[in-house]
Amino acid sequence: MLYDAVLELADDHLVLGHRLSEWCGHAPMLEEDLALPNMALDLIGTARTLYDHAARLEGQGRDEDALAYLRGEREYRNLLLCERPNGDFAHTMLRQLYFAAFMAPYWQAALGSEDEVIAGVAGKAVKEMAYHIRHAGEWVIRMGDGTDESAARMRAAVADLHIYTGELFEDGAGDAALPSRAEIRPAWDATIAGIFAEALLDVPEVPFPQTGGREGRHGEALGHMLAEMQALHRAHPGAVW
Amino acid sequence: MYSQGLIGADGRTEETQDFLDRFQRRIDAEEKIEPMDAMPAGYRKTLVRQIGQHAHSEIVGMLPEGNWITRAPSLRRKAALLAKVQDEGGHGLYLYAAAETLGVSREEMTEELHCGKAKYSSIFNYPTLSWADIGIIGWLVDGAAIMNQIPLCRCSYGPYARAMIRVCKEESFHQRQGYEICMALAKGTPAQREMLQDALNRWWWPVLMMFGPHDADSLHSDQSMAWKIKRFSNDELRQKFIDATVPQAEYLGLTFPDPEMRWNEEKGGWDHGPIDWDEFWRVVKGFGPMACDRIAARRKAWEDGAWVREAALAHAEKRRARKMAAE
Ligand SMILES: [Fe+2]
Ligand SMILES: [Fe+2]
Numbered sequence: 001m002l003y004d005a006v007l008e009l010a011d012d013h014l015v016l017g018h019r020l021s022e023w024c025g026h027a028p029m030l031e032e033d034l035a036l037p038n039m040a041l042d043l044i045g046t047a048r049t050l051y052d053h054a055a056r057l058e059g060q061g062r063d064e065d066a067l068a069y070l071r072g073e074r075e076y077r078n079l080l081l082c083e084r085p086n087g088d089f090a091h092t093m094l095r096q097l098y099f100a101a102f103m104a105p106y107w108q109a110a111l112g113s114e115d116e117v118i119a120g121v122a123g124k125a126v127k128e129m130a131y132h133i134r135h136a137g138e139w140v141i142r143m144g145d146g147t148d149e150s151a152a153r154m155r156a157a158v159a160d161l162h163i164y165t166g167e168l169f170e171d172g173a174g175d176a177a178l179p180s181r182a183e184i185r186p187a188w189d190a191t192i193a194g195i196f197a198e199a200l201l202d203v204p205e206v207p208f209p210q211t212g213g214r215e216g217r218h219g220e221a222l223g224h225m226l227a228e229m230q231a232l233h234r235a236h237p238g239a240v241w
Numbered sequence: 242m243y244s245q246g247l248i249g250a251d252g253r254t255e256e257t258q259d260f261l262d263r264f265q266r267r268i269d270a271e272e273k274i275e276p277m278d279a280m281p282a283g284y285r286k287t288l289v290r291q292i293g294q295h296a297h298s299e300i301v302g303m304l305p306e307g308n309w310i311t312r313a314p315s316l317r318r319k320a321a322l323l324a325k326v327q328d329e330g331g332h333g334l335y336l337y338a339a340a341e342t343l344g345v346s347r348e349e350m351t352e353e354l355h356c357g358k359a360k361y362s363s364i365f366n367y368p369t370l371s372w373a374d375i376g377i378i379g380w381l382v383d384g385a386a387i388m389n390q391i392p393l394c395r396c397s398y399g400p401y402a403r404a405m406i407r408v409c410k411e412e413s414f415h416q417r418q419g420y421e422i423c424m425a426l427a428k429g430t431p432a433q434r435e436m437l438q439d440a441l442n443r444w445w446w447p448v449l450m451m452f453g454p455h456d457a458d459s460l461h462s463d464q465s466m467a468w469k470i471k472r473f474s475n476d477e478l479r480q481k482f483i484d485a486t487v488p489q490a491e492y493l494g495l496t497f498p499d500p501e502m503r504w505n506e507e508k509g510g511w512d513h514g515p516i517d518w519d520e521f522w523r524v525v526k527g528f529g530p531m532a533c534d535r536i537a538a539r540r541k542a543w544e545d546g547a548w549v550r551e552a553a554l555a556h557a558e559k560r561r562a563r564k565m566a567a568e
Contacts (some may be wrong), residue, residue: 037323
């Protein structure tokens with residue numbers, strides 16, 4: 001069903017955008033206090049268009065805010081990767097790279113979608129994701145090939161996060177209007193291999209990838225994130241902001 | 242907030258009278274002073290202090306509003322608030338760059354902020370306790386900043402004046418956005434209206450304090466006025482701000498937490514009750530309710546990020562070495 005597939009994508013973008021927004025005002029340098037919200041705004045902007053589209057496809061009178069604020073964690077369909085807590089700057093940038101390296105070729109493939117909204121989102125997001133790969137990729141390289149400490153932190157981030165990347169390629173709800181996720185794998189592998197080579201990082205073998213986000217089986221962190229995000233909205237049912 | 246940048250500034254200079262007279266003639270002729278121009282040490286010092294404090298205010302100011310980014314009540318508001326806080330970071334960046342033209346580095350200024358030597362606007366030492374605070378800050382805090390900054394677009398120091406022109410455009414957008422948040426609350430449920438009135442009650446007096454002490458108690462204003470670093474007195478700007486704000490508040494159906502606020506036909510402006518200057522000086526001296534938290538948050542971000550900045554430097558150094566070796 002297109003509705004389910006669009007909702008999955010919207011959840012990925014909102015949850016990751018929210019995570020990035022948590023950095024605002026607390027980044028390692030002022031330039032990153034601007035760059036992280038920039039990327040967060042790209043993701044939240046895409047999420048809003050996708051929620052709006054999902055709400056129309058569903059046709060039950062819900063809107064973007066009903067979908068974002070009034071579903072609980074078991075109803076969220078995002079990838080586990082997107083909900084991982086920020087951790088240090090190495091974790092945040094690696095998570096961003098993993099996601100963008102997937103979304104760039106995904107949106108590229110979606111440019112010709114028969115669904116006009118999806119094709120429209122893809123046109124804008126393709127450029128944004130290219131920037132996210134560049135920005136996050138450069139940081140992964142700087143940290144991987146920086147100091148001993150940064151290299152160790154970068155390797156720790158890979159060890160923590162790589163297990164969540166298998167889920168990117170699961171075709172979940174899927175729909176003919178959307179690209180096959182499994183087919184994105186070679187492009188993603190190539191991007192990551194290129195950047196890891198420069199960052200002096202090894203691509204680890206993952207015997208048991210962590211999955212479940214698409215069925216609403218999340219880690220423990222998502223519930224806390226949603227509790228914070230939704231508290232005010234839920235405290236005033238029906239209010240207009 | 243920016244007139245507070247002059248508190249404690251020492252504009253005394255030791256240059257010859259002839260040099261000072263020639264400099265003053267340039268100022269009087271409305272010439273812009275540029276980074277490579279000769280300038281009295283006191284002029285430079287006053288500007289470094291003021292621009293530095295202004296930059297710090299933008300950066301520390303990201304924290305109280307940032308406090309609501311993750312809890313914004315709708316996706317539209319979340320995106321707008323995130324973009325607003327990001328703009329404030331951008332203002333900090335242009336202002337540090339303007340201060341750097343006077344020979345002080347961003348790192349030095351940051352150190353002074355973290356050790357408590359440099360000040361920032363007192364207003365950011367108050368907590369944001371509800372969503373309505375985000376509306377009130379945009380409407381009144383950005384509004385007061387605009388009152389202070391519009392004249393700074395004509396400041397005698399070129400890089401500061403040019404930075405202010407860019408900043409002012411964005412600040413007026415922030416103010417409209419803040420007022421729009423307040424409007425939605427004013428038209429909302431009883432709980433939303435109560436939230437809004439409560440926020441105005443808490444922020445009103447601190448906002449009036451943003452314009453700095455009364456003219457009679459403002460020590461270094463005369464020299465700054467003569468140098469055209471400052472163009473209007475604190476009390477003039479405060480009065481302009483109150484006169485512009487009262488009708489906007491009435492439109493929202495709000496009342497001011499000041500029983501002495503009344504229209505003065507004779508002066509054609511609003512009179513207000515006494516400002517609690519003890520509170521003002523307490524906050525300026527670093528004893529505001531959120532002062533410790535603000536500096537702690539800035540220091541934590543800086544210290545936690547040290548290894549990232551070191552990695553960036555180390556990597557750039559490795560690249561340079563490799564390039565040299567290859568040539
Ligand atoms: Fe600003
Ligand atoms: Fe602003």
